[in-house]
């Protein structure tokens with residue numbers, strides 16, 4: 419006999435609640451698997467967006483660095499122009515015919531010396547700026563490299579998880595299909611709606627508050643349930659919590675709690 423056939427036969431003796439619970443349990447497993455993958459997916463995309471930010475920062479810094487280099491070059495050219503002019507003036511001073519002429523050259527030379535000093539200061543400031551930008555670039559490159567290692571690990575983790583669950587999800591999906599086929603479509607769609615609205619609380623076990631007095635409550639909303647609920651549940655009929663609307667069932671703990679103390 420095939421495995422599926424055996425499973426179906428097993429289910430033939432099951433009551434409505436047990437059949438629905440089997441679907442619910444598989445749904446929970448599927449959700450658990452997917453939530454782990456979702457977490458890995460989120461972590462990876464965080465790393466990727468941080469990396470994109472680093473890349474953007476580096477581009478902006480590189481552009482600032484180019485601007486500073488261009489300004490430095492302009493100032494260096496200016497110094498070369500000043501030096502050439504001063505040299506020319508000194509030659510002319512040597513051939514000055516009058517003191518007045520000589521003095522005029524001297525005034526221009528002195529003016530150029532002051533200008534040269536100012537340009538040199540500007541170059542120094544630009545060099546400082548350039549160093550600061552370089553240091554910032556190095557820091558961000560380091561961050562980016564570290565981030566990239568984390569991203570690689572995160573990607574591997576995501577891919578591994580995806581691979582891991584791929585097969586299991588497929589298995590569970592076909593298991594779910596098999597189990598769902600045994601539940602009335604109307605009830606199944608109720609469960610699907612509850613899963614969307616309440617996730618893990620779509621079905622809840624009863625809790626036995628007092629065995630002798632048949633006092634039970636819904637473990638999802640904690641509200642006390644009418645006594646009839648227990649007999650309906652025990653008969654295997656589908657039962658909803660009259661308060662929160664979830665499907666009720668009796669889990670192993672509740673089964674045990676319902677046993678007379680002598681049988682435990």
Ligand SMILES: [Zn+2]
Pocket residue numbers: 636637638639640641659660661662663664
């Ligand atoms: Zn409830």
